[in-house]
Structure formats: structure tokens, C-alpha cells
Amino acid sequence: MAKITPFKGLRPKKEIAAKLATLPYDVVSVEEARAYRKEPYHFYHVTRAEIDLQEGVDVHSIQVYEKAKECLDQLVSDKIMVQDNEPCYYIYELVMDGRSQTGLVCGSSLDDYFNGVIKKHEFTRPEKELDRINHIKYTRAQTGVVFLAYNDNDGIDKIINDWKRAHQPTYDFVAEDNIRHTMWVVDDYAKVAMITRIFDEQVPATYIADGHHRAASAGKVCQEMREGGMSITGDESFNYFITCIFPESQLKIMDYNRVVKDLNGMTADAFIQALHNDFEVSEPMTESYKPQQPHEFGMFIAGKWYKLTVKEGTYTNDPIGILDVSILQNNILSKLLNINDPRTDKRVDFVGGIRGLGELEKRVNSKDMAAAFACYPVSIQQLFDIADSGNVMPPKSTWFEPKLRDGLVVYLV
Numbered sequence: 001m002a003k004i005t006p007f008k009g010l011r012p013k014k015e016i017a018a019k020l021a022t023l024p025y026d027v028v029s030v031e032e033a034r035a036y037r038k039e040p041y042h043f044y045h046v047t048r049a050e051i052d053l054q055e056g057v058d059v060h061s062i063q064v065y066e067k068a069k070e071c072l073d074q075l076v077s078d079k080i081m082v083q084d085n086e087p088c089y090y091i092y093e094l095v096m097d098g099r100s101q102t103g104l105v106c107g108s109s110l111d112d113y114f115n116g117v118i119k120k121h122e123f124t125r126p127e128k129e130l131d132r133i134n135h136i137k138y139t140r141a142q143t144g145v146v147f148l149a150y151n152d153n154d155g156i157d158k159i160i161n162d163w164k165r166a167h168q169p170t171y172d173f174v175a176e177d178n179i180r181h182t183m184w185v186v187d188d189y190a191k192v193a194m195i196t197r198i199f200d201e202q203v204p205a206t207y208i209a210d211g212h213h214r215a216a217s218a219g220k221v222c223q224e225m226r227e228g229g230m231s232i233t234g235d236e237s238f239n240y241f242i243t244c245i246f247p248e249s250q251l252k253i254m255d256y257n258r259v260v261k262d263l264n265g266m267t268a269d270a271f272i273q274a275l276h277n278d279f280e281v282s283e284p285m286t287e288s289y290k291p292q293q294p295h296e297f298g299m300f301i302a303g304k305w306y307k308l309t310v311k312e313g314t315y316t317n318d319p320i321g322i323l324d325v326s327i328l329q330n331n332i333l334s335k336l337l338n339i340n341d342p343r344t345d346k347r348v349d350f351v352g353g354i355r356g357l358g359e360l361e362k363r364v365n366s367k368d369m370a371a372a373f374a375c376y377p378v379s380i381q382q383l384f385d386i387a388d389s390g391n392v393m394p395p396k397s398t399w400f401e402p403k404l405r406d407g408l409v410v411y412l413v
Helices: 014-020 030-034 062-077 110-115 126-139 154-166 189-202 212-227 268-275 324-334 353-365 380-389
Strands: 010-012 081-083 089-096 099-109 146-150 171-174 180-186 206-210 240-247 256-260 279-281 296-301 304-310 348-352 371-374
Touching (some): 010 014, 014 171, 062 081, 062 126, 089 154, 089 189, 099 110, 099 146, 099 154, 110 212, 126 212, 146 212, 146 380, 154 180, 154 189, 180 189, 206 212, 206 380, 212 240, 256 353, 296 324, 296 353, 353 371
Parallel strands (some): 146 240
Antiparallel strands (some): 010 081, 099 240, 146 206, 171 180, 256 348, 279 304, 296 304
């Protein structure tokens, strides 16, 4: 069963929260983050501290992590961020395009992560792990929230909904991307204990939706501190990592699309002809095509859109093989373009569905890329099934929106 814990969150003052909170560090470029450099109380100074150093600095250099610590310490010394006196849970509601989702910010047990109670669906890359490991070790804080999901539970829903109705939110603002962020602090001991107990007795597993590298990094720091003799009771803060856990019925996965730099020596016409072996290929279209159901793709090439429909018998029906991202990888990227490892091959790039089909057209029309493929999104149930089976999805299979904001709650270790 899932073991969670309340914690003493480090949080911004109410009046500064909207200006301080940022998108996750890994969905913005250095250039995008640098645009906020002159805003003194912006959390990119902590999560993307390279913006305060000379341009061209190695973003993984020690001076970046030292700068992150300096900036976080400054927020505390200026009393812009203050730690709660007692362990709390935090209810976090996000509203995007009229659709809301409400999760619980808590500490999740790293033993659950090690033992498989917290289930994964992606591999991680060592260099990305090392970046967050260093960030945690220098700042002594987990600044990025890991996004978890769980099967719906009526008891948890009732406690959360009752608390929202009976209490004023601590934070409530609309960010520049028009997503509303609302947070309540659950500081009642009885309610905190009740939530903890329900998870311990009724939630058999949680699933990482987004944040595999943040979770893995927290796990490595925990193991290092345990090996160094720092763990005595097992309840020390480094034995947990900061998560926001959402019921699965409230979540939506968006498409995660692909663009490729070249056609492996083929002309566009030859490439389209080669696709006919595994796909029904439509006539060219002037309007963009967004897949309407599984096993459909939109392809943009040479200024035209095409609908690709997978032919029966060209893919397997196992939990991994049936995914559209697997079909695209196996029947196009590997088979025709010789892109066999999308995690490392520089000829393929990934575009989150939040950017729309216009971004795919832009990448191809600019000659930066040769072709783009729009995918139908993976379902939450597919994610759960694959994680339960112990398998992993192909890289960049899921894109979740809206994104949790960094800086609203920080977990100190």
C-alpha cells in the first residue's frame, strides 16, 4: 500500500506566489528562462540558476548549483519564502480550458519507489539524473514536484472536496498561460491522519505520470545518505520525495508528436510510396490532420498533410506494441529512417501536443525538419497497464497538461 507523509513545506508569501511560481525546469529553454532574469523573486533563479551567470556557462557546472543554493537561501532570508511550522498536506487544483484536476501534494515514500509500489513507465538517463541529484544536494531541497496518479478513491475525494468547500485557498491565481492554480493548506491533524491512513489501507499503488528523473534523483540521494549512516528512524525527510497525486479520472494525456530531420536519402515521393507497405495513405490535404482515434497518424511533409491509417497485421497486440508511438517507431522511424534509438538519435525530436499542429508545420516549413508526425494520445489505462506489467513505454510517449508549477511548495531535505 502507498505510504505518504505530510511535511513542513517551504512556501512563498501569498502576495508573491503568482509572480514567483514557474513552469517545471525541464519544459523551458535557457533562453525562455532568461527572459525572467530581472524579476528578483522568480523561481527560475533557483531551478534554472544559469540565467544569473554568464551566457554559455555549462548548465551542469558546480557554479550553477551553488548559484541555485544562493538564490534559494536569499528567498528565505528575505522572508519571501517561509517554512510551515507543522507538517501539512497541500491540495492543488489546476484548471485548463474549463477542465479541472485536483491532487494532493505530499511526501511519497522512496521505499515505495524502490519496491515497486510507486510504478514507473519510462527509463531515465544518467546525465539528467545527475543534474537533479546535484541540485538537491547543493540546495538541500526538492524543488520540482513529481506528478503521480492513482485509481479513484471516494474517501480521499470526499476529504479533499469537503476541505475545499470549507476553507479559503491560500493561493489562487491565473498564470500567464491562462491556467488557474489554486492551493489549500491542510493543517488539521485529524484530517492529515485520515488521509495518511486511507492511502496506507486503500491505495495499493501510485503511478509516475511525469517526473521520472526527479523521482530517480531523489532516490539516489536517499540511498547515498542511507549509506552514509544518515538514516536512523527511516522517517528522515530524505526518505521521501515531493509528489502531487491525482485520481486517474481527472487526468488527460495529450499527444506527444515526432519530427525528423531527414528521410534517410529518400525523396518525399519515395518516402510516401514506402509508407504504403504498412499504412493506408490518404490523398494530400491542405488542412492539418489531427488523429481522431488510435492507429491513425497525421503526417506533414513537403507542404502537405496526409492521414496515415495502420494496416492490420503490421503491429503486435501486446501492451507495448499496440501503442501508436510504438507503431510509429517500429514501422516508420526504425524501418524506413534507420532511427533505432530515439533517446539518443539526434535526427528525431519531440513536440508536446500543447504546442499544436502549427508547431509541426513550422518545424518542417523552416527546413529545420523534413517531416512531422502527429500521434493519437496514450490513455491513462494504457499507462497503468504497462506500469503494472513491469514494462516501459517508448521515450516521450505521454505529455500531461496542465503542468504543476515549481515554487509553490518546496520540500527541504
